[in-house]
Amino acid sequence: MLGGLKAIVARDLRLSMRRRGDVLNHLVFFVIVVTLFPLGVGAEPNLLRAMAPGILWVAALLAAMLSLQRLFAADFADGTLEQMLISAQPLGVIVVGKMIAHWMVSGLPLTLLAPVLGVQFDLPQAALVTLVLSLGIGTPVLSLIGGVGAALTLGVRGGGVLLALLVLPLYVPVLIFGAGAVVEVSSGMSAAPHLSLLGAFLAISCAVAPWATCAALRVAYD
Amino acid sequence: MNWGSLHNFLAMGGYALYVWGSYGVTALCIGVELWSLARRARRAQKGA
Amino acid sequence: MTIDSYRLQGEPGIRGWLLFRFAAPQAFYPLAGRMIPWFGALATLLAAAGLYISFFVAPTDAQQGEAYRIIFIHVAAAWMSMFLYVVMACWAALGLVLNTRLSGMMASAIAPTGAMFTFIALWSGALWGKPTWGTWWVWDARLTSELILLFLYFGFMALTNAIEDSRRADRAGAVLAIVGVINIPIIYFSVQWWNTLHQGASVSLTRAPSMAMTMLTGMLLMALAAWMYSIAVVLARVRSIILERERDAEWVRGLRGVE
Numbered sequence: 402m403l404g405g406l407k408a409i410v411a412r413d414l415r416l417s418m419r420r421r422g423d424v425l426n427h428l429v430f431f432v433i434v435v436t437l438f439p440l441g442v443g444a445e446p447n448l449l450r451a452m453a454p455g456i457l458w459v460a461a462l463l464a465a466m467l468s469l470q471r472l473f474a475a476d477f478a479d480g481t482l483e484q485m486l487i488s489a490q491p492l493g494v495i496v497v498g499k500m501i502a503h504w505m506v507s508g509l510p511l512t513l514l515a516p517v518l519g520v521q522f523d524l525p526q527a528a529l530v531t532l533v534l535s536l537g538i539g540t541p542v543l544s545l546i547g548g549v550g551a552a553l554t555l556g557v558r559g560g561g562v563l564l565a566l567l568v569l570p571l572y573v574p575v576l577i578f579g580a581g582a583v584v585e586v587s588s589g590m591s592a593a594p595h596l597s598l599l600g601a602f603l604a605i606s607c608a609v610a611p612w613a614t615c616a617a618l619r620v621a622y623d
Numbered sequence: 624m625n626w627g628s629l630h631n632f633l634a635m636g637g638y639a640l641y642v643w644g645s646y647g648v649t650a651l652c653i654g655v656e657l658w659s660l661a662r663r664a665r666r667a668q669k670g671a
Numbered sequence: 672m673t674i675d676s677y678r679l680q681g682e683p684g685i686r687g688w689l690l691f692r693f694a695a696p697q698a699f700y701p702l703a704g705r706m707i708p709w710f711g712a713l714a715t716l717l718a719a720a721g722l723y724i725s726f727f728v729a730p731t732d733a734q735q736g737e738a739y740r741i742i743f744i745h746v747a748a749a750w751m752s753m754f755l756y757v758v759m760a761c762w763a764a765l766g767l768v769l770n771t772r773l774s775g776m777m778a779s780a781i782a783p784t785g786a787m788f789t790f791i792a793l794w795s796g797a798l799w800g801k802p803t804w805g806t807w808w809v810w811d812a813r814l815t816s817e818l819i820l821l822f823l824y825f826g827f828m829a830l831t832n833a834i835e836d837s838r839r840a841d842r843a844g845a846v847l848a849i850v851g852v853i854n855i856p857i858i859y860f861s862v863q864w865w866n867t868l869h870q871g872a873s874v875s876l877t878r879a880p881s882m883a884m885t886m887l888t889g890m891l892l893m894a895l896a897a898w899m900y901s902i903a904v905v906l907a908r909v910r911s912i913i914l915e916r917e918r919d920a921e922w923v924r925g926l927r928g929v930e
Binding site: 602 | 825829830838843846847850851857860
């Protein structure tokens with residue numbers, strides 16, 4: 402099973418590398434959105450410092466969500482997904498593999514890019530570290546939950562916006578505790594409870610999301 | 624609860640906008656739901 | 672993956688359960704039709720009693736004046752909004768597991784009513800907040816959770832409407848509803864935590880004034896009325912859905928008379 406998982410991850414990574422433009426687009430989106438906020442609310446440093454965790458987290462959330470369509474769309478279009486459904490490999494393994502690859506190409510770069518942008522908002526160093534940690538735990542959750550949404554909206558008209566509508570309410574707890582962790586650290590307190598809750602969300606998603614995604618994929622093909 | 628007069632009842636102690644705004648919109652929503660259900664049923668039964 | 676081995680409808684002899692006899696839309700249609708007037712009557716009576724208590728029996732509140740009377744609408748609507756979502760998810764799950772057409776139809780029938788009650792809870796909450804807390808919108812934990820619940824309802828309705836094949840739509844909606852139901856306590860807990868952090872010691876909007884017995888009775892009556900109303904409305908809607916989806920069936924053609 403582990404061999405199959407590695408194979409899927411390698412395959413998806415290879416495919417993503419061939420279409421690097423797709424991958425980079427949502428990173429650029431992330432940077433643009435983060436830049437828009439100061440332009441919208443004014444350049445007052447204290448205000449921006451206070452708002453930074455929320456801005457960075459919301460932008461990361463939106464960027465992660467934008468990249469979700471890529472999870473299944475290409476395989477759905479050329480029939481590979483159907484093959485995956487009837488293959489000997491358990492569908493759960495394939496789905497988890499795809500989600501891991503997706504996170505490595507979308508969530509991970511966001512996590513690494515965020516502290517660079519955080520510097521623009523004059524976040525203290527401890528907060529930057531927490532930002533990376535919270536995004537590091539949170540973005541996999543976003544990929545997992547988002548995977549369910551992507552599978553549900555496979556080939557449905559109006560898919561992109563519909564996906565956003567389905568998935569954003571489910572992202573709220575991750576946002577609250579992710580951004581909350583950075584806020585706590587900015588005011589000098591420990592973010593450990595927040596990060597552990599994020600960890601709990603990750604555990605729950607790992608348990609529920611693959612099942613739900615498989616069910617949704619089978620629904621799409623019945 | 625003795626209101627004393629219809630005027631007092633409608634005024635709701637100065638909070639008429641809020642109280643009647645709530646009850647009114649609720650009644651409106653229920654009305655719209657019932658009307659749209661009736662319309663849908665009529666159309667479904669006719670075989671549209 | 673269809674679970675045909677679980678097809679229990681049409682086999683009442685084995686279990687003898689009326690439940691499964693009425694699982695076929697054709698059998699459920701007239702049953703629902705007979706039930707609607709009863710639930711409608713119950714709803715009207717309970718609402719009349721509840722409204723009477725809320726306006727003519729419950730006394731004026733010392734702190735909030737007459738504005739607190741909104742509670743009789745707000746609480747009933749909030750309870751129904753959450754209750755209906757859970758019921759909807761149950762029907763959806765049932766349809767997914769037992770592969771019955773009717774269960775999916777029931778879930779789709781519930782969603783609009785649930786969304787309506789969520790909207791009423793939000794609207795009445797805002798109108799309650801303005802005189803008592805000074806602003807139209809309060810980022811109160813309950814209200815914010817209600818808002819997210821409204822988004823969950825919209826998501827369900829958007830997804831099931833976007834998919835043209837009704838069977839696929841029902842089952843996709845079912846997966847979404849189940850994921851949503853798991854998320855609701857998590858969302859509520861998160862928002863409550865977020866709210867206490869940011870609002871500090873502010874009083875929750877839904878902490879009612881010291882509950883006189885009359886207030887409690889009024890609230891319960893209105894909640895029951897809302898429940899009976901929901902049942903009646905959902906049954907009426909599911910009848911339309913049955914006719915729409917089964918329009919090619921013999922019995923539906925027969926209902927409409929000679930083509």
